[in-house]
Amino acid sequence: MNLDGATGVVTGAAGGIGAAVAERLLGRGAAHVVLTDVDADRLARTGEDLAGQHGTDRVAWVVADATTTDGIESVLAQVPGGLPSLFVANAGIFRGFGLDATDDDWASILDVNVLAHVRAARLLVPRWLESGTSACFAVTASAAGLLTQLGSPTYATSKHAAVGFAEWLAATYGDRGVQVAALCPMGVRTPMTENGDVADGEAGVAHGSVSTAGDMMDPLDVADVLLDAIVEGRFLALPHEQVATMWAQKASDPDRWLSGMQRYRRTLES
Numbered sequence: 001m002n003l004d005g006a007t008g009v010v011t012g013a014a015g016g017i018g019a020a021v022a023e024r025l026l027g028r029g030a031a032h033v034v035l036t037d038v039d040a041d042r043l044a045r046t047g048e049d050l051a052g053q054h055g056t057d058r059v060a061w062v063v064a065d066a067t068t069t070d071g072i073e074s075v076l077a078q079v080p081g082g083l084p085s086l087f088v089a090n091a092g093i094f095r096g097f098g099l100d101a102t103d104d105d106w107a108s109i110l111d112v113n114v115l116a117h118v119r120a121a122r123l124l125v126p127r128w129l130e131s132g133t134s135a136c137f138a139v140t141a142s143a144a145g146l147l148t149q150l151g152s153p154t155y156a157t158s159k160h161a162a163v164g165f166a167e168w169l170a171a172t173y174g175d176r177g178v179q180v181a182a183l184c185p186m187g188v189r190t191p192m193t194e195n196g197d198v199a200d201g202e203a204g205v206a207h208g209s210v211s212t213a214g215d216m217m218d219p220l221d222v223a224d225v226l227l228d229a230i231v232e233g234r235f236l237a238l239p240h241e242q243v244a245t246m247w248a249q250k251a252s253d254p255d256r257w258l259s260g261m262q263r264y265r266r267t268l269e270s
């Protein structure tokens with residue numbers, strides 16, 4: 001996909017990876033980018049900052065809940081022509097630790113990390129097919145969706161489901177003009193991962209594995225890896241290259257991989 005002149009929507013764009021993707025999209029020549037988030041104050045600050053750098057005619061922001069069809073429709077209404085050429089389903093939460101994760105934790109994380117993507121695709125894909133224009137649906141999943149997330153069964157499961165949904169979309173629509181990409185980073189320096197060092201118990205294991213499994217990356221570098229994958233037509237965007245090797249090792253010998261995860265978990269507990 002050519003990003004020059006593209007129109008983009010990025011959910012969860014008040015900060016972190018979403019704001020970085022919006023910034024890099026504008027830097028690579030997108031004609032118009034709509035940022036959306038539930039955090040109104042942070043979203044307005046980010047939107048104003050990007051509009052100041054790239055022009056008020058190229059940037060809009062809408063406070064909306066990415067898990068609701070009405071929320072997504074209100075965002076699409078701000079896109080020139082009503083249909084973006086790129087939708088980045090990036091909003092996500094990190095919630096629920098160990099078997100103590102409650103039904104509420106499970107319901108909310110599946111809603112934000114998986115069903116929001118399903119609802120957006122349900123709106124967009126038929127419109128893209130009907131318009132006959134090429135488009136891209138990108139999902140910010142996680143390395144946790146290919147490997148696992150120690151400490152957080154909710155996050156591990158939701159991100160596996162996010163990768164699974166993105167794969168299904170790609171297999172079903174990828175040869176009909178709807179490109180699909182899945183971003184699967186390990187740790188990234190964002191509000192989601194700050195203050196993780198004060199967590200204990202299973203939350204401590206979860207945050208400890210995020211900060212020690214690989215280098216903590218800068219969100220702008222992660223955004224570049226996603227946009228490179230989109231431009232080159234690749235499904236998987238892996239900012240931490242070792243994830244490809246770890247994923248292959250998991251597939252070739254799952255028992256050995258699980259023993260390694262158990263050993264790593266014990267080091268985090270101690």
Ligand SMILES: NC(=O)c1ccc[n+]([C@@H]2O[C@H](COP(=O)([O-])OP(=O)(O)OC[C@H]3O[C@@H](n4cnc5c(N)ncnc54)[C@H](O)[C@@H]3O)[C@@H](O)[C@H]2O)c1
Nearest residue numbers: 012014016017037038065066091092142187188190191192
């Ligand atoms: N930071 C990491 O180490 C890391 C690693 C792998 C994947 N990810 C994923 O990257 C994505 C972005 O996370 P981040 O690290 O930038 O953290 P972040 O907390 O800065 O960004 C997530 C954003 O999503 C927004 N959000 C939450 N629920 C929403 C909803 N219902 N509707 C709209 N917006 C909502 C939040 O307000 C927040 O601004 C998430 O999907 C996360 O799971 C992060």
